[in-house]
Amino acid sequence: MNALTAASRNFKEAAKLLGLDSKLEKSLLIPFREIKVECTIPRDDGTLASFVGFRVQHDNARGPMKGGIRYHPKVDPDEVNALAQLMTWKTAVANLPYGGAKGGIGCDPGELTRSELERLTRVFTQKIHDLIGVHTDVPAPDMGTNSQTMAWILDEYSKFHGYSPGVVTGKPVDLGGSLGRESATGRGVLYATQALLSEHGKTISGQRFVIQGFGNVGSWAARLIEEAGGRVVAVGDITGAIKNGGGLDIPGLIEHSSGRQGVNGFQGGDQIDPDELLTEDCDVLIPAALGGVINRENAKDIRAKFIVEAANHPTDPEADEILSKKGVVVLPDIFANSGGVTVSYFEWVQNIQGFMWDEEKVNSELRTHMNRGFQDLKEMCETHGCGLRMGALSLGVNRVARASILRGWGA
Numbered sequence: 001m002n003a004l005t006a007a008s009r010n011f012k013e014a015a016k017l018l019g020l021d022s023k024l025e026k027s028l029l030i031p032f033r034e035i036k037v038e039c040t041i042p043r044d045d046g047t048l049a050s051f052v053g054f055r056v057q058h059d060n061a062r063g064p065m066k067g068g069i070r071y072h073p074k075v076d077p078d079e080v081n082a083l084a085q086l087m088t089w090k091t092a093v094a095n096l097p098y099g100g101a102k103g104g105i106g107c108d109p110g111e112l113t114r115s116e117l118e119r120l121t122r123v124f125t126q127k128i129h130d131l132i133g134v135h136t137d138v139p140a141p142d143m144g145t146n147s148q149t150m151a152w153i154l155d156e157y158s159k160f161h162g163y164s165p166g167v168v169t170g171k172p173v174d175l176g177g178s179l180g181r182e183s184a185t186g187r188g189v190l191y192a193t194q195a196l197l198s199e200h201g202k203t204i205s206g207q208r209f210v211i212q213g214f215g216n217v218g219s220w221a222a223r224l225i226e227e228a229g230g231r232v233v234a235v236g237d238i239t240g241a242i243k244n245g246g247g248l249d250i251p252g253l254i255e256h257s258s259g260r261q262g263v264n265g266f267q268g269g270d271q272i273d274p275d276e277l278l279t280e281d282c283d284v285l286i287p288a289a290l291g292g293v294i295n296r297e298n299a300k301d302i303r304a305k306f307i308v309e310a311a312n313h314p315t316d317p318e319a320d321e322i323l324s325k326k327g328v329v330v331l332p333d334i335f336a337n338s339g340g341v342t343v344s345y346f347e348w349v350q351n352i353q354g355f356m357w358d359e360e361k362v363n364s365e366l367r368t369h370m371n372r373g374f375q376d377l378k379e380m381c382e383t384h385g386c387g388l389r390m391g392a393l394s395l396g397v398n399r400v401a402r403a404s405i406l407r408g409w410g411a
């Protein structure tokens with residue numbers, strides 16, 4: 001199912017649960033602004049290459065819009081729109097003073113050299129600099145982008161507006177980035193998983209985990225889960241998938257997969273078909289790569305008892321129904337991966353205050369936020385007698401609706 005159709009279908013169900021006025025419902029669904037820009041750069045060999053970049057600013061009722069920028073060949077306007085919408089509900093679930101946005105450029109970052117990526121990022125920033133800002137819209141990394149990408153955006157933006165570290169988060173610590181931001185999404189996934197398992201009388205220790213995606217989020221989640229006593233029995237990325245029932249050596253796998261090598265060829269396990277990774281036997285499945293990977297084709301074959309959505313929209317609504325009938329508990333993306341944007345908020349606060357926190361404070365505030373978010377989510381599920389996805393969505397949508405009404409934008 002198309003990402004936007006899926007996100008809108010879930011939103012409408014939450015709006016119905018909350019009894020939202022139909023005009024407010026419509027205004028919450030339509031994005032505040034959609035930006036599409038052409039980015040042409042010279043390649044290193046002197047030829048020209050053109051790319052299309054997007055930034056969808058979905059909603060700003062609760063504060064400046066916030067969300068990552070993705071570099072991936074499959075970036076398309078509908079998906080960016082869906083991801084921007086999810087950011088609005090996610091920042092509200094985490095109770096951060098932000099709205100939601102998302103951006104992306106349709107490109108394969110693995111095919112571009114570092115200097116080509118820098119030129120592309122700078123051209124994209126030139127085209128959108130008037131529409132982002134510390135108090136309007138604050139980008140961050142997502143798939144295919146990282147702290148270096150944020151450093152280039154910061155530098156290009158600052159040429160037009162003066163030095164502005166708070167215009168992006170997830171930047172290098174040397175440029176005002178926060179300690180703990182790089183690991184934050186994976187760490188938030190750990191805290192969210194601990195909260196969920198504890199509800200079911202379990203701990204991380206002794207559980208078997210399968211993780212799809214071994215980039216920033218997947219590798220940090222794997223590392224922290226292993227440190228907490230979990231057994232990561234299979235991992236996959238674009239290059240392949242690897243399995244070891246006794247538990248993979250995660251530091252070894254991180255070392256092996258660094259650079260552009262990926263997990264393929266790692267000797268500490270058996271290679272498996274990446275298409276079978278999601279249906280491997282395990283206790284907790286963590287999708288941490290693309291959207292839409294759990295769908296009506298494979299949902300019936302999932303063997304995990306719990307799914308913790310580190311990726312954005314990995315499960316489409318048809319799969320949700322199948323999983324719910326099977327008794328699989330799905331912890332939804334807008335809560336499970338909110339550790340990233342939460343520490344982005346801490347970074348932005350530090351930039352505005354001009355005062356840096358130590359990493360212990362960042363991690364302990366993150367744990368407090370994740371635990372509070374889980375309690376809020378549970379209360380919403382109890383109030384509405386619904387599952388975790390509807391609980392999270394109705395929590396987020398309700399907070400945004402209340403802010404919209406208070407600002408005089410709704411009935």
Ligand SMILES: NC(=O)C1=CN([C@@H]2O[C@H](COP(=O)(O)OP(=O)(O)OC[C@H]3O[C@@H](n4cnc5c(N)ncnc54)[C@H](OP(=O)(O)O)[C@@H]3O)[C@@H](O)[C@H]2O)C=CC1
Nearest residue numbers: 142143144185213214215216217237238289311312337340
């Ligand atoms: N970064 C953040 O702070 C946040 C990220 N997220 C979400 O988490 C997910 C991962 O993001 P992030 O870790 O930052 O991105 P990265 O680019 O760092 O890593 C993405 C990973 O997914 C793998 N991958 C790509 N395509 C496939 C595929 N078809 N099958 C299997 N694996 C694949 C990549 O493999 P390879 O490297 O070999 O290409 C890589 O291991 C995304 O959905 C993102 O939106 C959510 C919240 C915050």
Ligand SMILES: O=C(O)CCC(=O)C(=O)O
Nearest residue numbers: 067068140142340341344
């Ligand atoms: O850190 C941020 O601002 C946003 C991260 C992001 O894009 C996401 O949570 O999906």
